[in-house]
Amino acid sequence: MATFPYRLLPEWHPQDGLQLTWPRADGDWQPLLERIEATMERIVLAAARYQRVIVSVPDAATCARLESRFATLGVPRERLLLIEADTDDTWARDHGPLGVMAEDGDMALLDYTFTGWGGKFPARRDNALTRALEAQNVWACQVLPRALVLEGGGIETDGQGTLLTTKACLLNPNRNPTLSQAEVEQALKADFGVERILWLENGYLEGDDTDSHIDTLARFCSVDTIAYVRCDDELDPHHAALKAMEAELKAFRQPNGEPYRLIALPWPATALDPDDGHRLPATYANFTIINGAVLVPTYADPADVEALNALAQAFPERQIVPIECHSVIRQHGSLHCLTMQLPKGTLNPARFKEAS
Template sequence: MSTQRLPAEWEPQDAVLLTWPHKNTAWNWILEDVTELYEALATVIVDYADVIIALPADMIDEVYGRLEAMGAPMEYIYLYPCDSDDTWARDHGPLTVETENGFTLLDFQFNGWGSKFPHQKDNQLSQQLFALNAFPYATIAAQDWVLEGGSIETDGQGTLLTTSSCLLNKNRNPNLTKDDIETRLKAAFGVRKINWLDHGYLAGDDTDSHIDTLARLCPNNTIVYTACDDEQDEHYAELKKMEEQLKTFTNADGEPYRLLPLPWSGPVLGRDSDERLPSTYANFLVINEAVLVPIYELPMDEDALEVISQAFPGFEILGIPCNALIEQGGSLHCITMQIPEGVLEPL
């Protein structure tokens, strides 16, 4: 039994990591739009947790000035000069586990979701931040296998949820079997049971079906999940199979889940193309007493906020417009990584 544990996202946090967009990222064609989204997001997050921003050294003064002009409390926002390829902090950021001796940042290998995109700088980003003392009360441990934060969900109590299409994909860890990966996940995160989803995908997703776009663990043995109610939609059959599989899952203690379906957005198309974008409501971020939910200027936005409020009683539920983010295939959870309480300040 592992003595280290990956906390659930709804446990107390010190900070949230953002990797800032810049002209050398894939955002260059809508850089101003997405920068404004990041600025607005940072000013919301800082109401609930500190904000760590990784960004090019030559942008620090500009970003500091813009956030300060927006009234952000800059004593809770930390800007660190880092080289990055892109902005998906959920996947290149550290996964922080609680150990007998404090906290350890697990720095997994990041290979651009199976070598689809440039990733060498992003793969070094956690080490860059650690060297700059961004995480003063944690150690860091390099891992020798590929894993992205968006590909796993945990309740912090022994159960992990993931997708076989991502973790068992030969573009990640071709030399590891499913049993190998299970053994490593259990050791790394202190889980006793792993639930593997074999169905579910979203058009426009580059991650080979990350769990954080499809189904999310919530407090009180609850799962919210992406559901499709349009029988004519290309996703209908796969998401129906996913729903049926979720009904069979139990947690590490053998208890079935309370399942809450999220509304289906219908087709959302790219601004410069007729390709579908992965407009999922499942890609929310939990920060201390709040849940930030991606919304897309659609009629079903309000329904999504209501479902998530049922999953997180007592939390403040805030909608964050994320139309710009899904242009590059991700949403709110994909661009953030929470840092547990005790890493920036001692417990």
């Protein structure tokens, strides 16, 4: 078996499947349960057209209900695996494993410590999910636990030695308070096989619980292309920070010294929570790349079309699939936050054969 160094795979690497975590009826989604279930259903239907989907469900009754529902909707049994596993919430991006590959093709899943974004929310069951799935023979490769506190939404890679992230998240004292920036960099470089880390010092979203996850702000679309959110409204409180972030992105260079191709994503109209009026973190950067397609969050906003067109330029060889996510931002996340890609060689295909 190969040993480190592995390298972190980019999201566009061929995938075995897409991971989702179904909401608990008694969890934070309770007031919006029907709406979030409808959104999750749309994600499963869209993704299953292209690849397998694995969904963790909270109990046997939900599992049976979803089996019947997705069969009625025509999802092939060989494309969907429902696994009963107890969880706290739905954010698979942050409690899911990260796929890495060795030079000889050996795969591994890195299972980082998830603390509910620095202890903001309960996370014990979510933190144990990857190991619970391992116990149910879901994975086709080794799972390597990591003590480092890290969420998948906090990092982006080009798969060629570069990591993109934010200081506000990875260096936040609520994550790894005893580690310096140099020590965090050392851990990331060792685990992910990256040679350099591009740190953003600016950029944020009101209503975001993640302390500025990179996947809400700027995303690698290919080795030379970054899509990012831009706010042109000088009266918006985000304008200065996002303008400064844009300047940072323009100053970044590829390993060959060339600037990145930057694709600006539009700024949706202000979305407010209908209960207390606080601002919700709507962002078009929270898209999900799967085999042959890109799932893009939309918000019933005039800017939706502009965002879809911009990402069509970033991904000319993939279908652009809109997924309405206005209900998702009510719990301060969006589409990418709900999903985790599982690279080729990480899912046990026998489990899907059992389900067929």
